[in-house]
Amino acid sequence: MxxxxxxxxxxxxxxxxxxxxxxxxxxxxxxxxxxxxxxxxxxxxxxxxxxxxxxxxxxxxxxxxxxxxxxxxSKQKVEQKLLGLTSFTEDMVARGLSPSNKLITFEVFPASDRIAKQLQIPPTTPVYEIQRVRLADGIPMAIETSYLPASLIKGLTKEIINHSLYNYVENTLSLKIERATQQLEASIARESETKLLQIDKGAPILLISRTSFLKDGTPFEFVKSAYRADRYKFVHHMDR
The missing domain is CATH 1.10.10.10 (Winged helix-like DNA-binding domain superfamily/Winged helix DNA-binding domain)
Incomplete structure (x- = not known):
């Protein structure tokens, strides 16, 4: 009392x-x-x-x-600890949630200068562009747009990316994922994002840009994500 x-x-x-x-x-x-x-x-x-x-x-x-x-x-926020490099699917499964995807785009096109710079490849090199809405227990959590060099991540299909991309890279292609650099910032949802995430116009979102690298230092993925701020939070433990 x-x-x-x-x-x-x-x-x-x-x-x-x-x-x-x-x-x-x-x-x-x-x-x-x-x-x-x-x-x-x-x-x-x-x-x-x-x-x-x-x-x-x-x-x-x-x-x-x-x-x-x-x-x-309110529904409680999903917590992701910034201690290691994991996929969305791995994060949700670890929390007892059922991950799923809604595919928006899946195509191959010449890399722009910006995408080429992030992936350290020549401009116009073919890359996959994959945009998905990531869901947990059927609730939209994030919009994720990934860019991957087509010559490195070979054989991608819609069926493969409907599951875990990282599992395919490591277990099917036998490529070792080692690290990533990531930036996080706050923003407000644009109209297109409100529809896909099922949130109100102007609702807060978390924007994340990440470049992931293989063990030999080769970038294999550049991804931009917009997470619902009302359903997701990031926790970073720091030692002095």
Whole structure:
């Protein structure tokens, strides 16, 4: 319950209790919360204090509101730890989620100067362009556009990329993936992204650019991704 003698503000104590219930699964995703009046009676505080706690949880993405219906628990974000180079499929499977793809484009075309620079190949060299919506348990998580040298990553088909590209590279082509360089920045969704990700116009997204290398230092993939900021978060552990 609430400790009114504590120096910690009462609304913050309520926030922390509700966060714990959400993280432990006591409050399930998309479940409706009790009303402000019910919480005020439970915690023996004012409705204004309850409202402040709920507003903060909405702003932090733990809760969402529907006009005329009430306040609900948001789906929890998928967490990716920036400790190693893994594929989207590997990340989702490791978290007990079912990964799937919706293919948007799959074609071979001459590399532009920018793509050629990232892959360290001459301009106009044939590259695959693969754009997919990546889903977890049927929910769109990211839009991913990959560029791969056609002469290096041979034999790609729509069926292959419907599963794990990294598995194909390592196990079928016997190429060793070693490292990648990655950039991450915040942005807002454009109209085309809102439709594919099923989010509101202007919703926050995470933009990621990554170049992946084989063991011999050869770049084999340049990928641009737009992740839903309300469903995904990145965690980086650092040692001093």
């Amino acid at each position: 609430i400790d009114k003698s504590s120096p910690v503000p009462i609304y913050h104590q309520i926030e922390e209790q509700l966060k714990t219930q959400i993280e432990e699964g006591t409050l399930m995703s998309d479940s409706a919360l009790p009303s402000e009046r019910e919480y005020a009676e439970t915690f023996q505080v004012s409705r204004m204090t309850v409202r402040q706690a709920l507003n903060n949880l909405v702003n932090d993405g733990f809760l969402y509101r529907q006009k005329g219906r009430g306040t609900f628990v």
